[in-house]
Amino acid sequence: MGQNLVEKIAQRFAVGLEDGQVVSSGDYLSIRPAHVMTHDNTGAVIPKFKAIGATSVADPRQIVFALDHNVQDKGEANLKKYAGIEAFAKEHGIDFYPVGRGIGHQIMCEEGYAWPGTVAVASDSHSNMYGGLGCLGTPVVRTDAAAIWATGRTWWQVPPVARVALTGKLREGVSGKDVIIALCGHFNSDEVLNHAIEFAGDGVECLSIENRLAIANMTTEWGALVGLFPCDRVTLDWLKARAERVTARGKSGVPSDSDWKGGVSSRLNDTRLAVLSNEPLEADRDAFYAKELTLDLDPVSPHVAGPHNVKTFTPIVEMREKKLKIHKAYLLSCVNGRVEDLAIAARVVEGKKVASGVEFYIGAASDEVQAESEQRGDWQKLVTAGAIPLPPGCGPCIGLGKGLLKDNEVGVSATNRNFKGRMGSASAEVYLASPEIVAASAIAGYIDLPGWNESLEIKASIRVNTKPAGDSVSVSLLEGFPREIIGELILCHQDNLNTDGIYPGKYTYQDDITPEQQAEVVMENYDPEFGKIVKQGDILVGGFSFGSGSSREQAATALKYRGLALVIAGSFSETYKRNALNNGFLTIECPELVRDMKEQFGAEQLSVRTGITARLDFTSATLTTDKRSYSLSPVGVAAQELVLMGGLENWVKNKIAGK
Numbered sequence: 001m002g003q004n005l006v007e008k009i010a011q012r013f014a015v016g017l018e019d020g021q022v023v024s025s026g027d028y029l030s031i032r033p034a035h036v037m038t039h040d041n042t043g044a045v046i047p048k049f050k051a052i053g054a055t056s057v058a059d060p061r062q063i064v065f066a067l068d069h070n071v072q073d074k075g076e077a078n079l080k081k082y083a084g085i086e087a088f089a090k091e092h093g094i095d096f097y098p099v100g101r102g103i104g105h106q107i108m109c110e111e112g113y114a115w116p117g118t119v120a121v122a123s124d125s126h127s128n129m130y131g132g133l134g135c136l137g138t139p140v141v142r143t144d145a146a147a148i149w150a151t152g153r154t155w156w157q158v159p160p161v162a163r164v165a166l167t168g169k170l171r172e173g174v175s176g177k178d179v180i181i182a183l184c185g186h187f188n189s190d191e192v193l194n195h196a197i198e199f200a201g202d203g204v205e206c207l208s209i210e211n212r213l214a215i216a217n218m219t220t221e222w223g224a225l226v227g228l229f230p231c232d233r234v235t236l237d238w239l240k241a242r243a244e245r246v247t248a249r250g251k252s253g254v255p256s257d258s259d260w261k262g263g264v265s266s267r268l269n270d271t272r273l274a275v276l277s278n279e280p281l282e283a284d285r286d287a288f289y290a291k292e293l294t295l296d297l298d299p300v301s302p303h304v305a306g307p308h309n310v311k312t313f314t315p316i317v318e319m320r321e322k323k324l325k326i327h328k329a330y331l332l333s334c335v336n337g338r339v340e341d342l343a344i345a346a347r348v349v350e351g352k353k354v355a356s357g358v359e360f361y362i363g364a365a366s367d368e369v370q371a372e373s374e375q376r377g378d379w380q381k382l383v384t385a386g387a388i389p390l391p392p393g394c395g396p397c398i399g400l401g402k403g404l405l406k407d408n409e410v411g412v413s414a415t416n417r418n419f420k421g422r423m424g425s426a427s428a429e430v431y432l433a434s435p436e437i438v439a440a441s442a443i444a445g446y447i448d449l450p451g452w453n454e455s456l457e458i459k460a461s462i463r464v465n466t467k468p469a470g471d472s473v474s475v476s477l478l479e480g481f482p483r484e485i486i487g488e489l490i491l492c493h494q495d496n497l498n499t500d501g502i503y504p505g506k507y508t509y510q511d512d513i514t515p516e517q518q519a520e521v522v523m524e525n526y527d528p529e530f531g532k533i534v535k536q537g538d539i540l541v542g543g544f545s546f547g548s549g550s551s552r553e554q555a556a557t558a559l560k561y562r563g564l565a566l567v568i569a570g571s572f573s574e575t576y577k578r579n580a581l582n583n584g585f586l587t588i589e590c591p592e593l594v595r596d597m598k599e600q601f602g603a604e605q606l607s608v609r610t611g612i613t614a615r616l617d618f619t620s621a622t623l624t625t626d627k628r629s630y631s632l633s634p635v636g637v638a639a640q641e642l643v644l645m646g647g648l649e650n651w652v653k654n655k656i657a658g659k
Contacts, residue, residue: 002284006196009136013119026633031156035113036148037122039104040069048146058152060093066104071393072401095255102366102392105334112267116231117281132213134231155638160290162195166203168298176211177434180218185313196226203297209238210340217335221310243268292463299456306418307429315455319447327409329442332363333397336414345439346378354386355445361403363390481640485616487539491608498549501526515561522558527606536563547576556580570594584647
């Protein structure tokens, strides 16, 4: 069986593979990404980097800093933080983009860091966006970022891969934002949760790079870890235009001398473009996909998502009938703050004025975007209509700076998230929409898109595939890693058991709480009886989407400190999985076991001592009970190292020490 595109790119950037090993979904890899980007949270990564004993970075050219989140805050504390980040960058020779240059994800694309066929990560969930350029972009947590700074490497488990075939062609007035809203709203039952997505089909070629970036960006909201488009002629033409623009801009626009060689950018140049053109990277014809989805672009029409989530979507013709009054409109962010978005909005507002009682905020994704928009005259048309300009950056999208929603206000936004309270008051409502709808609504005073009078039925499908049974596996184990674990299964049946249920929020910021105290309170919000039921060495079996919610790492460490051997679930929140393994605690997905346990024991009791003893054999990647044997994804060397070392920080310390 061949490899899909995600597996091929991961193979290229994996470190320490065994001879002849072919990377596939489920594999734990040690991976060396081409680039890692951190933004304002660089200030939190620096102390992690220092705490693990690192004094120098492994590869300055791998690292990118971009200040973009809290750029409107001119307070002393924030300015001091920003100055500290810039000083650290200068000390270590790291590429640094200051306040005003733009949003980090946009910079990664504009400056050639997000390059087709490579891996680029960021300590931000919207690094999926790089997939719009054929770059495997995926998020990491801050500890991972510190590890990459220090060693050049971190770990990654290759997720299941879903193929999304786009057919047909978008009609006039329909954008990439409408496509991703349609996908999120139609497939709204976690169909692609924690999957990597590969977009394919003849419909891809009709999508501009701006539309692809918007779609890839919001695969995050769809629940995916990657949203990858192919590198095709559209991609190459866009990169060529960027290379010409960067060359014309000159050396003054690059952050370090090593980025500029022989009069051209070291990243955006004809040599690299020729390699892309002559050596296209494609999925094999016999590649396996866990799921195959289709979406016909022809009947996709403008929709609005929300409020409070992206899974509820409404055709614009129905929203118009509601005449839902808005107080604020937003055209900005990493998903829809580009030249094409501003141009579309400018056409809508030209010769008109923003409605009385509405505040219309605009912000470019970067200073280059704003400069080009001004050169075209689009920016001026928006301002003349009454739009309020904001500096290039995140701003109100993340609930920072000017223009936040007040109590009971309604906003329509071309951003990517509309969680309750994210853009201001928790009593406000936010609807997500395309730049055209946002601009039209700002003029109308309510959510609207004049001239669009029909809504066609979405044509989409999904097929779930079963991977053919392969030969029995034989996993190499590091010295000291157990061949097997044997323990009694404890069932906690609930799906979407969030981190607050596992480790109550009231303890999260008690920094002096001991491991023993963490163990005492674990699961008390889910089941107060849990502590009396569980014993040292037990194996916890959870439901699906275990560990959803906040990113608190104590939800993983508290179960470890309680003495559980490991956690098995139908699926995990990716952040929970990373936090667990980064602390040397093993998590394994086995959906068939979870379904069997639920069928046998039901949902009456929150926690059940099943009386079933399970044997996990790590050499054969199997779990066996007295009734059945289950196949597991192999626990590879990268994961074994982290368990043996007690977590990522200890692993980094050992690498620094040369052990």
